[in-house]
Amino acid sequence: MILEAAKSHTAAFLVVGDPFGATTHTDLVLRAKQEGIETKVIHNASIMNAVAACGLQLYTFGQAVSIVFFTETWRPDSFYNKIKVNRDAGFHTLCLLDIKVKEQSMENLCRGRKIYEPPRYMTINTCIDQLLEVEEKLQEKAYTEDTKCFGLARVGHDDQVIISGTMKELQTVDFGGPLHAFVICGEMHFLEEEYFALYHV
Secondary structure: OHHHHHOOOOOOOOOOOOHHHOHHHHHHHHHHHHOOOOOOOOOOOOHHHHHHHHOOOHHHEOOOEEEOOOOOOOOOOOHHHHHHHHHHOOOEEEEEEOEEOOOOOHHHHHOOOOOOOOOEEOOHHHHHHHHHHHHHHHOOOOOOOOOEEEEEEOOOOOOOEEEEEEHHHHOOOOOOOOOEEEEEOOOOOHHHHHHHHHOEO
């Protein structure tokens, strides 16, 4: 739809974070170029680089993972192996927490009703609960409740919160409103250890 409009008019597509932070947006640029549509990208701040506010050095991060809300029938654990690979290599892991906005219930979707559920934003607490549930199930020691982590909320805002601790310590901390992000630490440089001590719960 946006590509059709862009063939004859100036069109803009606004996103949260950096446009190339999601494969959907990368695909959009690729398809525009294939159709001869000129594109201009204006980059934006993103948690992918703003996470460095916690004191961990960006080049010591491995692959980022997405943690989605579990349901009664769907409890994906595909993130687990990526975290394990990162930690085995000594890298930190940025966990991107699920956002449910403009989602329909299965019933409304099946009945064709355009009724949307209230927005939901995963908290650090829910993320930790789910991570520990998966570790208990798989038991490959990718992490434990004693693994050092950082919880970040509303990064870049005046009321941003950064707290470090073990998973167990952070599990009950109230980080306030969204958006939240979570980092599972790998091996830490002494400066990173100082930041961990600075923000410790």
